[in-house]
Amino acid sequence: MVLGILSRARLIEDAEELFQWIKLQDWDKLRPYNAMIAAYYQAKRPKDAWDVYYQMLAEGIDPDDVTYDILVSGSGKNGYPIDRLFLEIKSRGVALTLRSYNVVICAFTKEGSIDKVEEVIREMIRQELRPDLFSFNALIAAYAMSRKPERGLQVFSNMKAAGVLPDIVTYTTLIQMFSRSAMHKEAIEMFEEMVVNKCQPDFFVYSLLVSVYGKAGLVADALLIFHRLQLEGHRPNIVTYTSLISAHLHKGLLEESRKHFSQMEAYGCRADVHLLNTMIDAYAKAGMVNDAANLLHRLTAQGVCPNRASYAIIVEGFLHAGHVDEALAAYASMSEAGFKDEKMSSRISRRSSPRR
């Protein structure tokens, strides 16, 4: 238990030290090993997690279903495929619990393998395990991810028919599903259905709604939700501000978006690369490539780490405006930052030395 507390508090070194001490004790080591594997995943150190797992096998400690749940969910969260792991678990003859199946479903959802998600659900039903709220929510998330809102909606009615009550996560996932497929009207209607069903919106839902109204072009409503979120005692964070600023940018309200950006900074909320890209993309599309480049410089100086897209937007923006020299300069900073792109480079040079 203490290992878990230390790892959640991001005190991985203390957790390691405690684990070394526990290993010297004459105790049952299964739970400490499980906790240490989980701790390394929490610390985003999947290799160390696997080392502990192999150590555990070498010590003759039998992993249980929880061990494998931790390995599966940790692998999924760290972007590793879980196919082989899932097969290995089954070949080891570990009895899979409902939770184990749900962990596997979530991991497959994260990697976007909708076919595998469906297959695992069929398999769990064959094992006479009834899909529960978690299973249904994960399945809806899988359809949301693969942009199949009709299928997601079908699952929603199946779950209600199966007597599983939707919760706030179900509604959040459905609203996000519609939003991703640009079905703004349906997203808003789902929010209304959620309220009618006495599901009190929380910070996540409000944050999502700011984005939904923004994408629907309803900036006033986005702002209204933003204020409601604050009125109900939540603190807007970088995600909320990104949605709000993006809502204004979509409508060409550049001055307003700048105002919210300064307000955000005054509020002590630091910009990140998502917001940077959102803003420079809007500036570039409005033909304000210089403003975009200035913002990139300013935020980089503040410690925001631009990615490939940040530079690519600027280079493309200058190219589009016919400013080849600026495009060249921007490409130079892009490769300096370690993002080389041969195709882009040759496209710029073709423009700078036109064929006779």
Next chain:
DNA sequence: CTAGGGTTAG
């Protein structure tokens, strides 16, 4: 000790 939801662009 283990499972779910929010942001940009494309």
